[in-house]
Every structure is written in C-alpha cells, then in structure tokens.
Amino acid sequence: xxxxxxxxxRNPHHAEPAKFCETCGFKLVLGDRYCAIEPIGQGGFGxxxxxxxxxxxxxxxxxxxxxxPLPQSIRNPIKAAELFRLEAVxxxxxxxxxxxxxxxAYFQQDQFQYLIQEFIDGATLEQEVAQNGVxxxxxxxxxxxxxxxxxxxxxxxxxxxxxxKPTNIIRRRTDQQxxxxxxxxxxxxxSADLSRTGTSIGSxxxxxxEQAMGKAIFASDLYSLGVTCIYxxxxxxxxxxxxxxxxxxxxxxxxxxxxxGDLGQILDRLLQSATKKRYQSAIAALQDLQAPxxxxxxxxxxxxxxxxxxxxxxxISETTPSDLTSPTWRCVRTLTGHSRWVRSLAISPDSRxxxxxxxxxxxxxxxxxxxxxxxxLLGHEHWVRSVAISPDGELVASASNDxxxxxxxxxxxxxxxxxxxxTDWVRSVTFSPDSQYLAxxxxxxxxxxxxxATGQLLQTLVGHEHWVLAxxxxxxxxxxxxxxxxxxxxxxxxxxxxxxxxNTQRLLHTLTGHDEPVTTLVLSSNGQxxxxxxxxxxxxxxxxxxxxxxRTLTGHxxxxxxxxxxxxGQxxxxxxxxxxxxxxxFDTGTLLETLVGHVxxxxxxxxxxxxxxxxxxxDDGTIKIWQRx
Numbered sequence: 001x002x003x004x005x006x007x008x009x010r011n012p013h014h015a016e017p018a019k020f021c022e023t024c025g026f027k028l029v030l031g032d033r034y035c036a037i038e039p040i041g042q043g044g045f046g047x048x049x050x051x052x053x054x055x056x057x058x059x060x061x062x063x064x065x066x067x068x069p070l071p072q073s074i075r076n077p078i079k080a081a082e083l084f085r086l087e088a089v090x091x092x093x094x095x096x097x098x099x100x101x102x103x104x105a106y107f108q109q110d111q112f113q114y115l116i117q118e119f120i121d122g123a124t125l126e127q128e129v130a131q132n133g134v135x136x137x138x139x140x141x142x143x144x145x146x147x148x149x150x151x152x153x154x155x156x157x158x159x160x161x162x163x164x165k166p167t168n169i170i171r172r173r174t175d176q177q178x179x180x181x182x183x184x185x186x187x188x189x190x191s192a193d194l195s196r197t198g199t200s201i202g203s204x205x206x207x208x209x210e211q212a213m214g215k216a217i218f219a220s221d222l223y224s225l226g227v228t229c230i231y232x233x234x235x236x237x238x239x240x241x242x243x244x245x246x247x248x249x250x251x252x253x254x255x256x257x258x259x260x261g262d263l264g265q266i267l268d269r270l271l272q273s274a275t276k277k278r279y280q281s282a283i284a285a286l287q288d289l290q291a292p293x294x295x296x297x298x299x300x301x302x303x304x305x306x307x308x309x310x311x312x313x314x315x316i317s318e319t320t321p322s323d324l325t326s327p328t329w330r331c332v333r334t335l336t337g338h339s340r341w342v343r344s345l346a347i348s349p350d351s352r353x354x355x356x357x358x359x360x361x362x363x364x365x366x367x368x369x370x371x372x373x374x375x376x377l378l379g380h381e382h383w384v385r386s387v388a389i390s391p392d393g394e395l396v397a398s399a400s401n402d403x404x405x406x407x408x409x410x411x412x413x414x415x416x417x418x419x420x421x422x423t424d425w426v427r428s429v430t431f432s433p434d435s436q437y438l439a440x441x442x443x444x445x446x447x448x449x450x451x452x453a454t455g456q457l458l459q460t461l462v463g464h465e466h467w468v469l470a471x472x473x474x475x476x477x478x479x480x481x482x483x484x485x486x487x488x489x490x491x492x493x494x495x496x497x498x499x500x501x502x503n504t505q506r507l508l509h510t511l512t513g514h515d516e517p518v519t520t521l522v523l524s525s526n527g528q529x530x531x532x533x534x535x536x537x538x539x540x541x542x543x544x545x546x547x548x549x550x551r552t553l554t555g556h557x558x559x560x561x562x563x564x565x566x567x568x569g570q571x572x573x574x575x576x577x578x579x580x581x582x583x584x585x586f587d588t589g590t591l592l593e594t595l596v597g598h599v600x601x602x603x604x605x606x607x608x609x610x611x612x613x614x615x616x617x618x619d620d621g622t623i624k625i626w627q628r629x
Contacts, residue, residue, distance in 0.1 A: 002028045003036040003049060005112070007068050029054065031107055034116055036064050050119065053104075061121070062104060067113035088115050094157050099150045099179045120181060122173045125232060126166035135232040137259040143169075143232070144266070144289050146178040147225060151282040154180075155218045162216050164224035165206040166231060205238040206231075209273050219278045222285060226270025233259070243359075245401075247273060250359075252600050253340055253621040262288075264599030264620075265579060328628055329583065329614065331597050333371045335623040337364055342617035344604045346389040346396070351608035353410065354615055355396050356623055357384030363398045365413060368613065371625060375413040379406055386428045390435040395452065397438055399426035405440045407452065417455040421448055424467075432473040432486070439488055441468030447490055449502065461500055463507050466493035470521040472530075473502075474544075489530060489544075491518030497532055499544070509547050513540060520563050531572060533560030539574055541589070551589045555582060562604045566611035573614055575602035581616050581626070597624050 004012035006026035014021065014028065017035075021028055029035055033055040040063075041048035049064040091103035105116040125143075129135065135143070147169070154161060161180065168182045208223035210216065227238050234241065234254040241251040249271045252264065266288050272278040279285040340359035347354055347368060354366040363377040363384055382401035389396055389410065396408040405419040405426055424443035431438055431452070438450045447468055449459040470491040475484050486502040497511040497518055516535035523530055523544070530542040539553040539560055558577035565572055565586060572584040579602060581595040600619030607614050614626040 001037055003038055004028060005030070005036055005049070005064075005066055005110075007047075027110060030064065030109055030114055030116070031105060034062065034064055034105070034114075051116075061119040063101070063117045063119050065115040065117065067115075085113065091115075091117070094154065094159060097150065097153055099146070099177060100154075101179065101181055120170045120172055120179045122170045122179070124167050125169045125171065125178075125228070128171065129166065129232050129235050134235045134256045135229075136257050137263055140229050140233060140259070140263065140267075141289065143178060143229065144225075144285070147180065148282040148286040148289070150178075150180050151221055151225070152286070155221070155282060160216050160218060161221050161224075162207075162211060163203060164221055164228060165203050166228055169228070208275075210275060217275065218282075219275050219280055222270050222279050222282060223272075226267055229267055230271070233257075248601075248619070250341060250619060252619065253338075259599070261579070261597060261599045268579075268600065329593055329595055329626045330629060331595070331624050332627050333625045334597075335366060335371055335373075335625070336621070337366075337373050337376075338362070338621050338623075340383075341600075341619045341621055342603065342623055343383070343385050344387045345606040345615050345617050345623065346387050347606045347608050347613070347615060348389050348410070349391060349393045349609055351610055351613065353389070354606070354623070354625075355387050355389055355410075356617060357387040357398055358621075359383045361400075363387060363396065363408070365396075365410070366623075368608070368615070368625070377408055377413050377415070379415050379418075380404070382425075385426060388429050388431055388438075390431045390452070391433055392435040394435070395431075397429045397431065399429040399440055401425040403442075405429055405438065405450070407438070407455070419448075419450050419455055419457070421457050421460075422446070427467060427469050428471045430471050430473055433475055437473065439471050439473050441471040441490055443467040445492075447471060447488065447500070449488070459502065459505055461488070461490075461505060461507075463498055464490065464492040464494055464496070466517075468492050469517060469519050470532075472521045472523050474523045474527040484527075487527075487544075489521055489523070491521045491532055493517040495534070497521070497530075497542075499547070511542060511547055511549075513549055513552075514538065516559070519559065519561050522563050522565050524565055524569055525567050526569075531563050531565065533563045533574060535559035537576075539563060539572070539584075541586075553584060553589050553591075555591055556580065558601075561602060564605050564607050566607050567609050568611055571607065571611060573605045573607050575605040575616055575618070577601040579618070581605055581614065583614075595626055598622070 002014040004021040004026050006024050009024045011023040019029055034051050035054055036049040036051045038050050039047055040050050046068045047066045051062050051064045052059045053062050088106035094100055096102055101120055102118040107114055170179045170181055172179055206224045206227045208220040211220040230241055230251040231238055234251060236254045241249055243250045269279055338358040338360050342356050342358045344357040352368055354368045356364045361380050364373060365375040367374055380400040380402055384398050384400050386399040394410060396410050398406050403422045407417040408415055422442040422444050426440050426442045428441040436452055438452050441447050445464050447461040448457060451458055468490050472489050474487050488500040488502055490498050495514050495517060498507055499509045501508050514534040514536050518532050518534050520533040528544055530544050532540045537556050540549060541551040543550055556576040556578050560574055560576050562575035569586055572586040574582045579598050583593045584591055598618050598620055602616055602618040604617045612628050617623045
C-alpha cells in the first residue's frame with residue numbers, strides 16, 4: 001500500500017505499488033526511495049506519515065514529515081518553511097543519539113519540503129497515562145533518569161527543544177527506553193540567538209513563562225519536563241494545576257498516590273517561574289535525583305543556599321547547633337482534610353484545639369490531641385488567608401479573599417458576625433490581648449480595627465505603600481514611656497514594619513531593614529520583642545520600645561512565611577518556602593533543629609501553650625503535628 005502526499009488529493013490510498021497517483025498524478029516515491037504508507041499525525045507546520053525505505057532490502061519503516069503549514073495555524077508560510085528546515089539542521093547538529101530519532105534525509109520535491117527520520121516503534125507517554133492511569137514515583141524517577149541525560153546532550157549541542165510534553169516522548173517497545181521526538185520547535189542557543197526575543201513556540205500548557213514571551217533558555221526545557229511530570233502524576237491538565245491568582249503550581253493536592261519529599265522538591269524546583277530559582281542544567285537536576293534521600297536542600301544547591309543565606313546581611317547572630325543527629329521533634333500525625341493549600345493555623349490557649357484556614361474556602365476545627373476533624377465552617381466565598389483564636393479561647397476569626405472577616409464561636413462553629421469594609425483581599429487577622437478588639441490587614445493597603453462584641457469598625461489606619469501582609473496587636477511601651485498603651489504593628493509588601501498608637505491613630509515609627517516583603521510578625525508575650533519574617537529569607541528580632549534591631553537569623557534558603565514564639569519565650573519556630581520548619585533558641589538565636597516533611601512551601605506554623613506541640617501547614621494541603629520526644 002502507498003499513500004499520496006498531495007494535500008488536495010481526493011483518493012490518496014493505493015492498494016498496489018505504483019510510482020504515480022492514479023487520481024492526481026502526484027509522485028508517490030520521495031527521492032526514489034521513501035514511500036508513505038499512512039498518515040500518523042498533523043500539526044500546524046505539516047503532516048507526518050509512516051513510510052518504508054524501499055532502498056534497503058528489508059524495507060525498514062521510517063517517518064516522513066511534510067512541510068504543509070495550515071493557514072489557520074500559522075500566518076507566515078515562509079517562516080514555517082524556514083523553521084522546518086531548521087529542524088533538519090538541529091537534528092543534523094545533534095548527530096546520532098539512541099534516544100533521539102536519527103535524521104535520514106532532508107530535501108524538497110514537488111514544491112514541498114520533506115524530512116525523513118528514524119521510526120520509533122512505541123507509545124507516547126500521553127497514550128500510556130490514558131491507558132494505564134497515573135504514574136507513580138518510581139516511574140517518574142525512571143522518566144527523569146532517562147530524559148535528563150538526553151536534555152544535557154541536547155543542550156551541550158547548543159539546542160533548546162522548546163516543546164517537551166507527553167506526546168513528544170515515546171517509550172520504545174523493544175527496550176522500554178524513552179525517546180525525545182519532534183524537534184520542530186527546537187532553536188539554536190548561540191549567544192546571539194539567546195539575546196534576541198523570538199516567537200513564542202511550544203504547547204502553551206507546558207511552556208515556561210520566559211518561553212511564552214519568546215525568550216527560551218536551556219532551563220525552559222527543564223520547566224516543561226517538570227510540567228510533564230506533574231501531568232503524568234495527576235493526569236490533570238496543567239491549567240488546572242496552576243493557581244493563576246497566586247502564580248504558583250498547586251499540583252500536590254491532585255496526586256492520586258503519595259510521593260517522597262525529595263522527589264517533590266526536585267519537581268518544585270523544575271517548576272520555578274523565576275529562572276534563577278530553577279535548575280540551571282539537566283545535570284544538576286540529575287545529581288539531586290541520584291543523591292541519597294537524606295537532606296532537604298538539593299545537592300546542587302547546598303553550597304549556594306548556604307552562601308546566599310550567610311551573606312544576606314552582615315548582622316548575623318545564628319549559632320550552628322553542635323549536634324543535629326539526634327532530633328528532639330518528630331512528626332506524630334499528618335492531617336489531610338483540606339482539598340487545597342492550608343494558609344493559616346491557630347492553636348487554642350488550652351492546647352486542645354487547632355484551627356486551619358485553606359484555599360478550599362473552609363475553616364476547619366481539629367482536636368489537636370487526636371487529630372480528628374471536629375467541624376468544618378462554611379461561609380467564605382473565596383480563599384481563607386488567615387485565622388486567629390481569641391486569647392480567651394471563645395472565638396475564631398477568619399480573613400478571606402472575599403474581602404470579609406468572619407467571627408465564629410469556637411465551641412459550636414456558629415457564625416456570629418461578618419465584618420465588611422475592606423476593598424481588596426484580607427491577608428491577616430488578629431485579636432487584642434483582652435479579646436475585645438480585632439484587627440485586619442488587607443491588600444487595599446489599610447488596617448482596620450473592629451470591636452468584637454458589636455462588629456463596629458472603630459479605626460482605619462493608612463500609611464503603607466503596598467499590601468498589608470501581617471499585623472499584631474499588643475499593649476506595650478515605646479520611647480522609654482512608663483505608660484503602657486495599645487499598639488498595632490504591621491508588616492507590608494513595601495518591606496517596612498510600622499508601629500501605630502491605637503488610641504491616637506498615630507504612626508509612631510517605621511522599621512526598615514528587610515530587603516523584600518515582610519510576610520509575618522509575632523510579639524513576645526511581654527510585648528517587648530518583635531519578630532519579623534520576610535521574603536528576603538531572614539528573620540529579625542527587634543526591641544519594640546526603642547526600635548532597635550537586636551538580631552538577624554539566617555539559615556532558610558527561601559522566603560520565610562511564618563514565625564511564632566512559645567509562650568515561655570524559649571523557642572522561636574519559623575516556616576519557609578524552602579519546605580522546612582526551623583526551631584531556634586530565642587534568646588541566643590541558636591538553631592536547634594530543622595524539621596523536614598512537607599513537600600511544598602510552608603505557609604503557617606503554630607506552637608502550643610506548653611511548648612510541646614508544633615503544627616505546620618502549607619501548599620501541599622496537609623497539616624503536620626510535631627511533638628517533642
């Protein structure tokens with residue numbers, strides 16, 4: 001059987017061997033050697049056919065690619081023809097590799113360009129996941145182990161593939177090896193090429209942000225490989241795994257089977273939108289894949305992370321622990337009731353109840369001692385960003401992207417009040433020490449103070465130049481005053497911390513020192529010390545009375561999203577986007593222990609009143625409970 005390659009032929013099938021099509025007279029043999037048998041694919045740039053090589057006695061199968069740009073898929077046929085020619089050039093540059101189809105020929109016939117390639121007999125990964133279901137960790141590790149060396153080879157030849165996705169990866173039937181196909185979007189990576197912005201090419205769901213803007217780099221292929229992996233792990237379209245409002249991947253809650261934290265970290269690093277945070281080479285990712293599963297920080301990043309952390313600011317008071325081989329904290333249970341990330345946690349004063357707020361729009365109340373879910377509070381119309389329990393243990397407050405704050409009765413879960421007034425997402429909520437007042441901070445750049453009993457709006461504080469991300473209420477002294485007064489401290493995306501006097505609504509002081517947004521704040525129980533965490537990866541300890549910076553703690557390799565203090569002032573606990581929780585000796589700044597277990601960013605940490613239990617939560621949708629041995 002032969003197949004006519006004339007795109008407008010009405011009867012392209014030929015049962016008997018022939019040199020010319022009986023319907024349109026089109027030549028059926030390419031270069032007097034290659035004969036198409038049947039079409040196997042069609043894209044914007046052309047068509048693909050299964051073919052035979054008549055020149056060889058065994059008549060082996062091969063693939064014919066015909067440049068036939070479809071008008072609806074590409075506006076410039078001349079450009080398409082040039083890209084087709086460049087595909088042949090790239091394949092020739094790559095030479096022979098067992099996991100890349102070999103270029104057999106390239107020529108023009110009857111006003112069409114043709115590229116002849118080795119035929120890979122097997123199924124694509126898209127076909128595999130559709131037929132057999134989601135991949136498990138072992139399969140993903142094998143995939144990465146197979147393809148990362150191929151990408152390293154491709155990149156060493158100064159070629160960027162630019163279209164890595166499940167349909168372009170075939171598992172060869174004979175030896176089960178993965179083969180990377182379709183270099184039609186491949187681009188030279190010479191310094192001149194990389195300095196120019198080009199056309200965005202590739203499958204939108206799988207391309208990196210820089211490639212979408214026409215600035216593909218080697219790391220763009222690694223990003224696409226990461227998206228391919230999470231698609232195979234979840235069999236969920238990438239658009240449903242990406243949170244467009246937050247600009248982050250939320251793939252872990254869609255997992256059908258659990259994976260290790262080590263693999264989760266590798267995938268998260270492949271998926272980093274910021275190219276400087278992504279793996280810079282395939283070999284670096286491969287080294288982490290092959291490294292023993294003993295540490296949190298990938299092998300290729302250990303030295304650089306430490307160097308960056310150590311050089312962030314000159315005022316460093318961190319003391320390295322003498323012995324981290326005998327941990328004193330262990331994870332005793334993992335709570336999995338939320339369907340999306342968990343953004344905020346609070347523990348009741350009696351250490352019996354845990355409250356969580358999530359992107360699934362719910363507030364959940366848990367028995368901290370057993371891990372059992374007690375209640376799910378429904379009412380918010382968007383993500384819950386922050387939760388707080390009143391110091392008297394009676395109430396729960398929750399803040400949401402729906403621009404409201406809700407007050408609930410902790411014992412019954414009854415909704416008592418909905419506070420409206422903010423004009424943008426509410427990012428933080430906190431009670432006053434006497435439980436009579438509630439403060440909320442918002443992306444509308446304002447802070448609002450409410451009376452809890454009536455729900456009345458008492459004050460609106462304005463002064464930050466960007467979103468208010470963190471707030472705390474306290475009674476303290478400033479400027480050597482002997483009179484205690486109600487204070488509010490706020491941290492913002494504008495990198496500043498502001499101290500407000502509530503009874504006069506005056507801005508007393510602005511603390512500067514962080515280089516990036518201030519994400520979290522906590523005050524010591526006596527109201528004298530303030531702790532701040534920032535996206536600059538540091539934690540700072542301030543003397544509130546005279547606004548003095550006492551100490552800067554470094555050690556986290558990514559943004560610090562949460563800090564909390566034990567009521568006795570002995571321990572400082574921090575949670576970070578580096579997926580670790582760190583426990584510090586508060587008075588000295590000594591790092592006591594690093595807790596590892598989450599497979600995604602940590603958003604919140606809380607510690608019980610007796611200092612014996614830590615709760616942590618993050619982007620993986622889980623809550624982990626840690627206790628001292």
